[in-house]
Amino acid sequence: MAPDKRISIDDAVAEVRDGMTVGIGGWGSRRKPMAIVRALARSSVRDLRVVSYGGPDVGILCRTGKVREVVYAFVSLDSIALEPHFRNARQSGAVTTMELDEGMFLLGLQAAAWRVPFLPTRVGLGSDVMRCNPGLRTVRSPYGDDELVAMPALELDVAFVHMHRGDRGGNGQYLNVDPYFDDLFCMAAARRFMSVERIVDTGDFAKEGPVQSLRINRLMTDGVIETPHGGHFTECVPDYGRDEAFQKEYAASAKSDEAWEAFRARYVDVTEAEYQQAVSR
Amino acid sequence: MTRDGAPTRAEVCAVAIAECFRGDGEILANPIGTIPMIGGRLAKATFGPELVMTDGEALLVENIVPVGVAQPDKVVAGWNPYRAMFDVVWSGRRHVIMGASQLDPFGNQNFAFIGDPASPKTQLLGMRGAPGNTINDKTSYWIPAHSPRVFVPEVSVVSGVGHDRAAALGDGGRFHRLVHVVTNLCVLDFAPPDHRMRLVSVHPGVTVDEVVAATGFELVIGDVGESRVPTDEELRLIREVIDPNGLGEQEVPS
Numbered sequence: 001m002a003p004d005k006r007i008s009i010d011d012a013v014a015e016v017r018d019g020m021t022v023g024i025g026g027w028g029s030r031r032k033p034m035a036i037v038r039a040l041a042r043s044s045v046r047d048l049r050v051v052s053y054g055g056p057d058v059g060i061l062c063r064t065g066k067v068r069e070v071v072y073a074f075v076s077l078d079s080i081a082l083e084p085h086f087r088n089a090r091q092s093g094a095v096t097t098m099e100l101d102e103g104m105f106l107l108g109l110q111a112a113a114w115r116v117p118f119l120p121t122r123v124g125l126g127s128d129v130m131r132c133n134p135g136l137r138t139v140r141s142p143y144g145d146d147e148l149v150a151m152p153a154l155e156l157d158v159a160f161v162h163m164h165r166g167d168r169g170g171n172g173q174y175l176n177v178d179p180y181f182d183d184l185f186c187m188a189a190a191r192r193f194m195s196v197e198r199i200v201d202t203g204d205f206a207k208e209g210p211v212q213s214l215r216i217n218r219l220m221t222d223g224v225i226e227t228p229h230g231g232h233f234t235e236c237v238p239d240y241g242r243d244e245a246f247q248k249e250y251a252a253s254a255k256s257d258e259a260w261e262a263f264r265a266r267y268v269d270v271t272e273a274e275y276q277q278a279v280s281r
Numbered sequence: 282m283t284r285d286g287a288p289t290r291a292e293v294c295a296v297a298i299a300e301c302f303r304g305d306g307e308i309l310a311n312p313i314g315t316i317p318m319i320g321g322r323l324a325k326a327t328f329g330p331e332l333v334m335t336d337g338e339a340l341l342v343e344n345i346v347p348v349g350v351a352q353p354d355k356v357v358a359g360w361n362p363y364r365a366m367f368d369v370v371w372s373g374r375r376h377v378i379m380g381a382s383q384l385d386p387f388g389n390q391n392f393a394f395i396g397d398p399a400s401p402k403t404q405l406l407g408m409r410g411a412p413g414n415t416i417n418d419k420t421s422y423w424i425p426a427h428s429p430r431v432f433v434p435e436v437s438v439v440s441g442v443g444h445d446r447a448a449a450l451g452d453g454g455r456f457h458r459l460v461h462v463v464t465n466l467c468v469l470d471f472a473p474p475d476h477r478m479r480l481v482s483v484h485p486g487v488t489v490d491e492v493v494a495a496t497g498f499e500l501v502i503g504d505v506g507e508s509r510v511p512t513d514e515e516l517r518l519i520r521e522v523i524d525p526n527g528l529g530e531q532e533v534p535s
Contacts, residue, residue: 027363074407081406093400099393101412103367122371126442126450126457127412132398147453177339178362 002169002202007223009272012193013039016158019068021049023109023154023189025161025182026234029055029077029242031174033162033195035230035272040066042269051154053105053181055234056250059085063260064268067095071154073102077247078235084254099132106181108154113187118150125149159189162231163216164239165208166196170224172216173205176237179215186220195227197239229276246279284520284527288510290465291316291529292519293484296511297463298378299324301421305376307331308419309361309369312378315532317423318348320463321378322523323515335361345518349528370410373456376419378463379411383436384422386477386498388459390415390441398438411440416447419458425532427464429497444476465533467492468508473501482506 013036016022022040026032037057041064048066052058054075061067063085075083089095100108107119120139123129125148130136139150161182163172172194174182186192194216205214233243233250253263267275298320302310310332312321318337325332326345336342341359361369369375382405383391390411396402414420420441424431439446447454462469468481479501480492489505511519519529 072407074409076406082404087404090394090401090404096399099398099408101408102363102410103371103413106364106367121413122416122453122456123413125412125416125453126439126446127408127416128393128439129408129412132438145452177360180363 002167002218004168005170005218005221005224006168006199007193007225009035009039009195009225009227012036012160012223012225013043015191015193016040016043016045016048018045019047020157021051021155023156023159023185024050024052024057025159025180025185026055026057027053027178027180028074029079029233029247030235031162031176031180031231032057032234033160033230034232034234035227036160036193036195036225037061038268038272038275051156053102054083054086056083056247059083060268062086062089062095063254069096069098071098071100071105073100073105077251079242079244080247080251084251088254099129101127101129104129104149104151105154106184107151109181109184109188111151111153112155113184116153118152120148121151122148124151154188156185156189158191158193159185160193160195161185161216162195162227162236164197164236165200165205166194166216166224166226167200167202167205168224169202170194170218170221171202171205171214172196172221172224173209173213174215175209175213175239183215183220186216192221193223193225194221195225195230197228197230197236199224199226227272232276232279243279288516289530289535290484290486291533291535292511292516293508294463294465294533295320295323295519295529296515297468297484297508298423299327300509301378301461301463302329302332302376305329305332305419307333309333309335309375311335311375312423314378314380314423314425315348315528316425317378319519319524319529322346322348323518326518326523327515339363345522347522348524349526367413370413370417373418375414376421377414378421378423379414379441381422381424381431381441383433384424384431384462385433385436385443387443387445388422388441388462388471388478389436389439389443389446390422391436391438393438393440395437408440412442415442415457415459416454417456419460421459421461421463424462424464427466427492427495429495432496432498434498444471448476466495469500477501479503480505482508484508485510
């Protein structure tokens with residue numbers, strides 16, 4: 001019998017402590033664990049090192065002062081190319097960064113998942129990835145003359161991902177066209193929490209999608225949280241698309257402190273239930 | 282909707298993009314941006330049926346999908362999520378056309394940020410996939426607004442690797458293949474022996490002097506031709522099949 005790993009959002013967020021490295025799944029403004037991100041934004045935690053194929057998760061956590069460093073290749077809202085809160089945080093020097101290529105980022109997670117200190121790659125050679133990250137090293141092939149970048153493992157203290165369906169045991173299923181790197185985020189982390197749109201009986205996964213959609217298995221998770229509409233306002237098709245109108249409102253909140261405080265009061269400093277009420281327009 | 286009349290600048294640009302893929306063979310043609318997508322699909326619809334293309338997301342499609350149409354019919358031939366895309370890129374089976382906020386004479390590209398890495402004056406996209414794309418695969422660039430702000434003597438930070446830096450890597454740069462730059466004014470390449478950017482052709486109605494004035498460094502200028510205009514069949518494909526809503530016109534207005 002599989003264990004019951006159902007927990008609350010607050011239980012999951014309580015595992016995050018100051019200074020931790022936190023990985024967040026999804027991609028840009030797509031299938032982000034936003035209910036958890038909102039709870040993190042409300043918490044007292046700070047000085048986080050956030051590792052993300054970044055979207056509004058990074059922007060909100062930067063704007064609410066949770067972040068020390070962002071490990072990233074991009075931070076985008078997709079339909080709005082540049083994440084405005086992240087931009088402000090960068091341009092004011094409020095956060096430091098590790099500037100990575102999208103593929104180096106994948107290799108860093110993979111190295112952590114496989115418990116090796118680095119993975120070799122050609123990616124980064126010749127570019128200013130090396131200049132921006134003075135700690136990056138190259139390694140010479142023991143089999144020839146190739147010199148390659150040694151992408152260090154991106155070891156995560158905690159990972160948060162959002163899937164469409166999950167069961168009580170912490171198995172997870174995605175139903176959109178791209179799994180992104182959510183399984184790798186889980187594999188790279190010491191503690192792994194998955195929010196899902198809906199918890200179903202294990203035997204009912206087959207009604208939802210093919211076996212290949214079962215991307216997360218319970219070896220990869222420590223807790224599962226049912227958060228209906230929990231990916232809002234990011235894209236979570238086929239359950240729901242991106243809330244473009246809300247995303248515009250979010251982006252506009254970067255224009256001034258007053259605009260942000262109004263947004264924060266209405267959508268951040270509220271419970272998840274109040275948030276869902278506010279956005280069900 | 283049908284559009285009549287002489288080829289527009291946007292349509293000339295789309296043809297110039299299509300020409301970037303000529304002779305590429307069975308590779309993933311991955312043009313990013315509106316006119317690049319129109320041009321890439323035009324290549325596949327005409328001289329390059331062997332090109333493999335995506336729907337802009339995780340599917341490989343064999344039919345010519347119109348740009349900017351909400352729910353187009355797709356003949357799905359394959360699955361190419363982001364993770365598989367890295368397999369394609371790192372195995373050298375792609376020709377990408379990217380944008381650039383800055384390009385220097387050797388084709389070093391920046392779209393990451395402008396200014397000090399610790400607190401940039403302007404945060405842009407970040408490195409995205411540019412370091413990996415340029416060191417592994419054929420790469421070209423699309424610049425919809427040719428100006429001295431884009432074509433600069435020195436970029437603020439190198440996201441996409443240019444010819445001088447690839448050459449400095451020696452054997453390590455052996456998969457670097459930076460070929461074309463297409464802009465709203467002209468077509469450029471890196472054919473000179475020292476791989477400095479060269480003006481290949483100007484679009485109809487554009488003078489060499491205009492290009493020189495819009496470029497912040499000295500271009501190699503020899504025999505400059507005129508960019509090819511679309512054939513009647515290419516115009517029909519662009520106007521009726523690939524870009525029925527005229528989105529190219531929004532990117533490069535007449």
